[in-house]
Each structure stands twice: as structure tokens, then as C-alpha cells.
Amino acid sequence: KNEVEQSPQNLTAQEGEFITINCSYSVGISALHWLQQHPGGGIVSLFMLSSGKKKHGRLIATINIQEKHSSLHITASHPRDSAVYICAAYSKAAGNKLTFGGGTRVLVKP
Amino acid sequence: KAGVTQTPRYLIKTRGQQVTLSCSPISGHRSVSWYQQTPGQGLQFLFEYFSETQRNKGNFPGRFSGRQFSNSRSEMNVSTLELGDSALYLCASSSSDRGLTNEKLFFGSGTQLSVL
Numbered sequence: 001k002n003e004v005e006q007s008p009q010n011l012t013a014q015e016g017e018f019i020t021i022n023c024s025y026s027v028g029i030s031a032l033h034w035l036q037q038h039p040g041g042g043i044v045s046l047f048m049l050s051s052g053k054k055k056h057g058r059l060i061a062t063i064n065i066q067e068k069h070s071s072l073h074i075t076a077s078h079p080r081d082s083a084v085y086i087c088a089a090y091s092k093a094a095g096n097k098l099t100f101g102g103g104t105r106v107l108v109k110p
Numbered sequence: 111k112a113g114v115t116q117t118p119r120y121l122i123k124t125r126g127q128q129v130t131l132s133c134s135p136i137s138g139h140r141s142v143s144w145y146q147q148t149p150g151q152g153l154q155f156l157f158e159y160f161s162e163t164q165r166n167k168g169n170f171p172g173r174f175s176g177r178q179f180s181n182s183r184s185e186m187n188v189s190t191l192e193l194g195d196s197a198l199y200l201c202a203s204s205s206s207d208r209g210l211t212n213e214k215l216f217f218g219s220g221t222q223l224s225v226l
Contacts, residue, residue, distance in 0.1 A: 041200075097210075098143075
């Protein structure tokens with residue numbers, strides 16, 4: 001079982017819809033990254049969270065360290081949000097390394 | 111400011127050979143980390159270097175090694191290549207000594223390695 005699980009694996013939304021991607025992890029962590037990967041491979045770092053909530057434009061990320069869960073929300077989704085979203089957890093307990101979720105492929109239709 | 115530069119962009123090797131990949135971080139960034147991405151396993155962490163020292167290491171065999179130079183440029187080497195080493199190899203740099211827990215990781219475009 002992967003230490004970091006993402007759901008759903010795939011998501012299709014209509015333009016303007018609210019999107020939520022979930023990430024859960026099994027070990028204690030000190031930080032969690034949300035990344036965006038577009039076709040062609042380029043990865044962009046969206047957020048790093050160690051507690052609470054962060055917002056950037058239409059993107060909101062939250063984390064609950066005790067419940068070992070994080071969510072990425074996209075408000076008013078747009079076709080340009082179509083990408084793979086990946087969470088990555090940093091854990092000292094797991095050997096000071098980043099462990100990645102399997103990714104959520106998001107398609108936003110106009 | 112130039113982004114993270116990885117060379118070469120594409121590489122084809124045969125089983126048993128070795129390969130060296132290069133990563134030049136953003137100017138001023140001292141942390142460089144390496145990742146392997148495959149369709150089957152997704153993204154996996156290889157190692158992180160800071161100020162020429164390996165700080166963190168993932169669960170890869172000893173055939174995978176790396177180093178960092180005094181100008182923060184980093185190389186990773188894979189010896190005795192296997193078919194399963196075919197992957198996109200990505201590096202990322204960050205600006206502070208917090209490395210993997212820094213606010214932003216800046217990724218290069220990757221080196222696509224094919225092992226025949």
C-alpha cells in the first residue's frame with residue numbers, strides 16, 4: 001500500500017465547476033506539497049503546507065495534520081486547469097524523503 | 111533569471127551501460143533534488159543535495175548515485191543500466207536550506223532516458 005494515496009484518480013468537470021482533490025497519508029509528516037504537471041512533463045510547485053490553509057488565485061489547499069489528510073480545491077475551473085495534480089509528503093519518520101501520491105488527472109471541458 | 115536546466119533532454123542507452131545526467135539549478139539555489147518518473151511507479155524521490163552533501167536519500171539501489179559541485183550544479187549517475195531504468199528523470203532546486211520543505215520547488219523539464 002502506498003504511503004500517500006490520492007483520490008480520485010481521474011476527474012472530469014465542466015468549466016466553472018468546483019473541483020476537490022484529496023490526499024491522505026499514513027505516516028506522520030512535517031510538510032506536504034501540491035504539484036501540477038501539464039502534458040509534456042513540466043511540473044509546477046503550487047503549495048507547500050505544514051498546517052492550515054493557503055490560497056493562490058482560484059486554488060485553495062488545506063491540510064489537517066492530525067487526520068493525515070490534505071485537499072486541493074479549484075474554484076471556477078477553467079480548461080487551462082486541465083493537468084495532473086500530485087501531492088507529495090515529506091516525512092522525517094519515513095527517512096527524510098518525499099513520497100508522492102499517484103496523481104489525479106483533471107480534465108475541464110469548456 | 112534562468113530556470114532549472116537539465117541536460118541532455120533525451121538519451122538512449124543500452125543495457126549494462128552507464129549514464130550521467132546534469133542539472134543546473136536556478137542561480138543562488140543550493141538545494142538540488144532528483145526524481146524518477148515512470149508510468150507504472152509515478153514519481154519517486156531519488157536524493158537531495160545541499161552544499162555538496164547528500165542530505166536525503168530515497169529507496170533506490172546503489173547503482174543510482176549523485177554528486178553536487180561547489181557551484182551547486184548536480185549530476186546523477188546510473189551504472190549498469192537495466193530496462194526498468196527507462197524513465198523521465200527530473201531535478202528540482204530550492205532557494206533555502208530547508209530544501210525539500212521549502213515553500214517552492216523549481217523543477218527542470220527532465221531528461222527522458224530510454225534503455226534498450
